[in-house]
Every structure is written in structure tokens, then in C-alpha cells.
Amino acid sequence: MTTGQGSAAEMPKGLARALAAAEARCLRAGAQLTELRRQVLALVLEAEQPLGAYALLDKLKAQRPGAAPPTVYRALDFLLEQGLIHKVERLNAFVGCVEAGHDHGHEHDHHHPHQFLICGDCGATVEISDDAVAHALAEAAARVGFRVGNATVEVEGRCAACAAQITQRPGA
Amino acid sequence: MTTGQGSAAEMPKGLARALAAAEARCLRAGAQLTELRRQVLALVLEAEQPLGAYALLDKLKAQRPGAAPPTVYRALDFLLEQGLIHKVERLNAFVGCVEAGHDHGHEHDHHHPHQFLICGDCGATVEISDDAVAHALAEAAARVGFRVGNATVEVEGRCAACAAQITQRPGA
DNA sequence: CTGGTTCAGTTACTATATAACACGTGGTGG
DNA sequence: CCACCACGTGTTATATAGTAACTGAACCAG
Numbered sequence: 001m002t003t004g005q006g007s008a009a010e011m012p013k014g015l016a017r018a019l020a021a022a023e024a025r026c027l028r029a030g031a032q033l034t035e036l037r038r039q040v041l042a043l044v045l046e047a048e049q050p051l052g053a054y055a056l057l058d059k060l061k062a063q064r065p066g067a068a069p070p071t072v073y074r075a076l077d078f079l080l081e082q083g084l085i086h087k088v089e090r091l092n093a094f095v096g097c098v099e100a101g102h103d104h105g106h107e108h109d110h111h112h113p114h115q116f117l118i119c120g121d122c123g124a125t126v127e128i129s130d131d132a133v134a135h136a137l138a139e140a141a142a143r144v145g146f147r148v149g150n151a152t153v154e155v156e157g158r159c160a161a162c163a164a165q166i167t168q169r170p171g172a
Numbered sequence: 173m174t175t176g177q178g179s180a181a182e183m184p185k186g187l188a189r190a191l192a193a194a195e196a197r198c199l200r201a202g203a204q205l206t207e208l209r210r211q212v213l214a215l216v217l218e219a220e221q222p223l224g225a226y227a228l229l230d231k232l233k234a235q236r237p238g239a240a241p242p243t244v245y246r247a248l249d250f251l252l253e254q255g256l257i258h259k260v261e262r263l264n265a266f267v268g269c270v271e272a273g274h275d276h277g278h279e280h281d282h283h284h285p286h287q288f289l290i291c292g293d294c295g296a297t298v299e300i301s302d303d304a305v306a307h308a309l310a311e312a313a314a315r316v317g318f319r320v321g322n323a324t325v326e327v328e329g330r331c332a333a334c335a336a337q338i339t340q341r342p343g344a
Numbered sequence: 345c346t347g348g349t350t351c352a353g354t355t356a357c358t359a360t361a362t363a364a365c366a367c368g369t370g371g372t373g374g
Numbered sequence: 375c376c377a378c379c380a381c382g383t384g385t386t387a388t389a390t391a392g393t394a395a396c397t398g399a400a401c402c403a404g
Contacts, residue, residue, distance in 0.1 A: 032350085032351085034351070034352090036351085036352070037351095052390080052391080053390095053391065053392075054390065054391070066352095066353060066354080067353090068353075068354065068355085069391085069392070069393080070352085070353085070354085070392090070393075070394090071352070071353075071354095073391095073392065073393080074351085074352080089261040089262055089324065089326070090261055090324055092360095092390085092391065092392095115309070115312065117313055117316065117318045119318075120321060126316060126318070128312055128313075128316060130308065130309075130312035132308040132311070132312065133305065133308040133309050133312055135308075136302065136304040136305040136307075136308040137287070137302075137305050137325070137327060139304070140287065140300055140302035140304065140305055141289055141300075141327055141329060143300075144289065144298060144300060144332075145331065145332030145335075146289045146291075146298070146327070146329050146330070146331055146332065147329050147330045147335060148327050148329045149292060149327070149328045149329040149330065150327075150328045150329075151325070151326070151327045151328070152261065152262055152324065152325070152326040152327070152328075153309070153323070153324070153325050153326075154261070154323070154324040154325075155309060155313055155318070155320050155321070155322075155323045155324070156321045156322045156323070156324075157313060157318050157319050157320045157321040157322075158318070158319045158321065159317065159318055160316075160317030160318065163317075163319060204381090204382085206382070206383090208382080208383075209382095224359080224360080225359095225360070225361075226359070226360070238383095238384065238385080239384095240384075240385065240386085241360085241361070241362080242361090242362075242363090242383085242384085242385085243383075243384075243385095245360095245361065245362075246382080246383080264359085264360065264361095264391095345404105346403100346404085347402105347403090347404085348401100348402085348403085348404100349400100349401085349402085349403100350399105350400085350401085350402105351398105351399085351400085351401100352397100352398090352399085352400100353396105353397075353398080353399095354395100354396085354397075354398100355394100355395090355396085355397100356393100356394085356395085356396105357392100357393080357394075357395100358391100358392080358393070358394090359390100359391075359392070359393090360389100360390075360391065360392090361388100361389080361390070361391090362387105362388080362389070362390090363386100363387085363388075363389085364385100364386090364387085364388100365384105365385085365386085365387105366383100366384080366385075366386100367382105367383085367384075367385100368381100368382090368383085368384100369380105369381085369382085369383105370379105370380090370381090371378100371379085371380085371381100372377100372378085372379080372380105373376105373377090373378085373379105374375100374376085374377080374378095
């Protein structure tokens with residue numbers, strides 16, 4: 001096993017930076033990024049693919065043998081509230097929020113509009129943040145008297161890499 | 173109990189029409205809308221609000237005492253494939269597809285793009301089908317090399333009726 | 345020290361979804 | 375006619391996802 005278990009020694013640079021940014025963000029929000037929460041966040045960020053709560057739980061048990069479902073879910077709830085991760089509803093899984101990685105001083109600590117693109121072939125999940133989509137949605141909602149709060153936008157499709165592979169094969 | 177149990181006698185007109193349209197649609201697709209599938213579809217349509225699989229199961233048991241989870245899920249899978257219902261991922265629940273209600277001869281038997289507006293206060297769930305949203309999404313996806321298949325778009329917000337109620341009260 | 349608040353441990357449970365196998369029925373081809 | 379297959383359904387068991395409710399430790403304020 002070379003992937004980090006929370007020990008600073010084996011932690012890749014990007015992850016360390018992201019955790020530092022998360023810490024700063026929590027400080028500003030008056031929230032505590034405790035050891036448990038940091039561990040769960042690290043596991044989500046390491047994966048780079050959506051991970052289910054129970055997959056996270058399994059990994060977490062390596063560092064925290066007593067961990068049970070509520071252990072993970074409480075940490076996930078916290079991270080969701082802080083906007084450090086997102087939930088992918090279609091997969092019942094969690095991913096790190098790309099926005100949270102960059103440390104924007106004290107700007108926009110709010111939940112930003114976001115969309116997921118999920119490749120049906122390879123499972124790659126990409127987060128984008130497209131204003132045109134958000135606007136179109138807000139307008140369409142307004143047209144029927146609806147005021148938009150939080151939007152879940154998840155597109156199942158095919159990523160460039162997988163599309164390229166298919167055109168090379170004679171099959172499909 | 174005055175709501176229909178599948179007996180034609182107690183069935184409202186709209187429901188009967190929707191079921192006939194569904195039947196026609198299945199015929200064209202070469203799929204069988206069996207008794208079980210029709211019963212489940214009727215239950216979904218009657219509700220007019222998203223219903224979970226187990227809520228449907230409970231209702232179904234009135235007509236089909238032996239019903240078990242797979243009974244419902246298989247019927248739901250069929251109805252989803254035929255585009256007769258949609259799943260609301262955020263609620264793990266199912267609603268009738270508004271488009272399927274209208275019988276369009278043989279036009280567009282495909283899955284149409286759709287969006288859900290879910291009122292956080294009263295739970296009202298409205299389906300809309302906004303092309304601008306679909307286009308914006310397709311473009312945003314194309315920009316990162318993604319080809320859109322099926323899109324899940326679910327907005328949590330506040331409906332006109334609930335918004336009005338709140339402005340009338342001094343509280344919030 | 346007392347009492348409140350926040351976080352985490354623990355047990356038990358509810359809710360959602362699927363696997364795997366058995367059975368019947370209606371075709372189709374030998 | 376029979377063997378076979380595809381399909382829909384019944385049935386049992388199990389997997390996966392999420393929550394309730396109570397416990398105790400740590401911390402801080404009065």
C-alpha cells in the first residue's frame with residue numbers, strides 16, 4: 001500500500017494543498033475540520049472517482065477500526081454542508097468539489113452551481129460549473145413560478161476517451 | 173377507499189386515457205404492458221406525486237398479495253425503459269411521465285429530455301421539458317469532449333404557492 | 345464544579361435495491 | 375408430439391444505503 005493513510009509522509013502534494021485549503025475554508029466558516037472529517041475528506045479526494053459511503057467506510061476502518069455507518073455519514077454531512085464535497089445522486093456516491101481545491105481568500109464560501117458528467121463506459125466523473133446551464137434552469141423554473149434553490153444536474157454520457165476507443169474498433 | 177384498485181368502474185377518465193396511451197405506445201415498441209405492469213403504472217399515475225418503490229409495493233399488495241420487492245422493481249424497470257415513468261433520484265421515487273400521457277401517434281417514442289422542480293416545502297414535484305436547458309447542457313458537455321446521453325436534472329426550490337404563503341406570514 | 349455544546353462511539357434499525365433460482369406459458373423447430 | 379427457448383412472474387435471501395437513539399468524552403462558560 002502506497003496510498004496515504006493520513007500520514008503526512010505519503011501524502012501527494014495536491015492532496016495536502018487541498019486539505020490546507022479546506023482547513024482555511026472551515027476556519028473562515030467557524031467550523032472545525034476535525035481529524036475524522038479530514039480523514040474522510042482525504043479518502044474522497046484521493047479516489048478522484050465517486051465513492052459510496054460504505055466504500056469510504058471500509059477504507060476508513062484501516063485508520064479507525066471502530067468506524068460504523070454513522071461515523072462516515074456524519075463526516076460526509078459536514079463536508080457537504082461546507083461545500084467541500086458533492087453527492088452524485090445517480091451513483092449514491094461522493095466526490096471532492098473542484099472549487100474547494102482552490103483557496104479563494106474569503107470569496108464565495110457559498111455552494112456554487114455545478115454539474116456532473118458521468119461516462120457510462122469508464123465511470124469517469126467530471127464536475128463542471130456552467131453558468132449558461134444554471135441560468136437556463138433558473139429561467140425555466142421562473143416560468144412556472146418556481147424559485148431555484150439547489151440544483152442536481154447529472155449527465156450520463158460518453159467521455160472523449162471512450163468515444164475515441166469505440167470509433168477505432170469495427171464493432172460499434 | 174374510493175381510489176381505484178384497478179377496477180375499471182372506479183377509474184378516473186384521465187387515468188384511463190393515460191393507460192390506453194401507454195398501451196398503444198408499448199404495442200408500437202413491441203413490448204407487453206402486462207396486467208402487473210399496468211397496475212404499477214396506474215399506481216404511479218394515481219399518486220401524482222413521486223412514490224417510492226416500497227410505497228408502491230404496499231399499495232400493490234392490495235391487488236396482489238404475494239407481491240415482493242422484485243415484483244415492483246421489475247415493473248418499474250420496464251416502465252422506465254418504455255419512458256412511461258421517470259425516476260426522481262433525489263427522492264428515490266417514481267412519477268408518471270407527462271409526455272407519455274398524450275398519445276402522439278408514432279412520433280418520438282424516445283426518452284425526451286426533462287427536468288424536475290421539487291418544492292422543498294410542500295413536496296410538489298413538477299416535470300418540465302425545457303429545450304434551452306437541454307441545449308446549454310449539451311454545449312457545456314461538448315466543450316469538455318462529452319457526448320450527452322441521459323440527463324438527470326432535479327431542482328430543489330420553492331413553488332409559487334409556498335412562496336406566497338410565506339410572504340403572507342410575518343415569521344419568515 | 346455545574347451545565348451546555350460539540351464531536352464521536354455504539355447498537356440497532358429502517359429503507360432501498362438486487363441476486364439467484366423456480367415455475368408456467370406460449371411460441372418454434374425437430 | 376416433444377424438446378427447447380424466451381419471457382414474465384413468484385419466491386427466498388441478501389446486499390447496499392441511510393438513520394435513530396443513546397452514551398460518553400472533551401471543551402468552554404458561568
